[in-house]
Amino acid sequence: MITALLVSFGVIFVAELGDKSQLMAMTYALRHPWWIVLSAIAVATTAVHAASVFFGHFLGLSIPSDLMAIVAGVAMLLFGFWTLRGDSLTDEESRRAERVGKSVFFAVMSSFFLAELGDKTMLATITLSADHDWVGVWIGSTVGMVAADALAIAVGVLLGKHLPERGITVGASILFFGFAAWLLFEGLSAGPGTVVTIATVTAVVVISGAGGAYLWHQRRAERRAVDVGAGEE
Template structure:
């Protein structure tokens, strides 16, 4: 078990370096509390690698990932629009703080879970589980990915301390949109025309709703600022 754990840790840690998951972790850390991001990544990684070990060790099968890649891309698009919209916590809304934190946790966890399904780290974990102790592979692969993403989170925290809030929000949104395009394109390669049409329609609808909400939020902030000046 120890040998499988160490082998899996090393393989997944190296495979994760420079991967989109590291970039995602850094992007989230620019905007939100590092411990929430790390906890969400840990939960998502534990679940994904449990699935990987199950398929690799017990079934010896792989899973279709095109649809999951598209869903992950749509999740990235939503989170990018959410980042541009921002969260308002005035005196009357302070009680919402814990709910906002919970929503960030579940959003990050879901995004990482979907993004990792079919990723090279998942495929590597499946391969390792076919010939090694499944428990060692599960623990080692999970720790390896969490460790690599923790490095990216550290970088994001350091950058966030030296950048203005609006710059961080715009930069994070741009990265989320890039992830969305990356994942959706990857998922649509070789897809049928109805699937492509449905995905593009979903992109248009999500973008349209997001723009409306962003404009509404901007008007509300402008109104609040004007009211504060009057006072």
């Protein structure tokens, strides 16, 4: 078990360096409390690697990574628009800080869960669990990934102290759109089929159009509010 734990930790930690998961962790840490981000990543990683061990050790099955990548890509597109929308709170919303914290936790957890399905670290965990003690692989791979993402979170926290809030919001949104493009390219390049391709393109167009229209109306409303405030003065 110890050997499986150490091997899994080393393999997954190295595989995560420079991976999109680290970029996602840093992106979230720029805008949200680091302990919420890290705890959400830990929960998502534990679940994903539990599934990896189950498939690899007990079933010996492979995951359709192309479909998983497409689903994760569409989710990243949604998170990009959600981030660009901004999180400014009214007085009433500020009194619901606990609920906001829970929504952030769920957003981080779900995005990491989707992004890791079919990712190289999940496939590596499946491979390792086929030939090593499954408990050791599960623990080692989970700790390895959380440790790698914790490094990225530390970088995000340090950067967040020196960057303007609007710059952080726009930068985070751009990264999420980049994640979406990355994942969608991975999924579609594997040739999932005509129906899936058409459905994916349609979903991207609809989400992009709806998100763009919402942001346009939001900006117009903000400008009107500023004009009204200036007129009253």
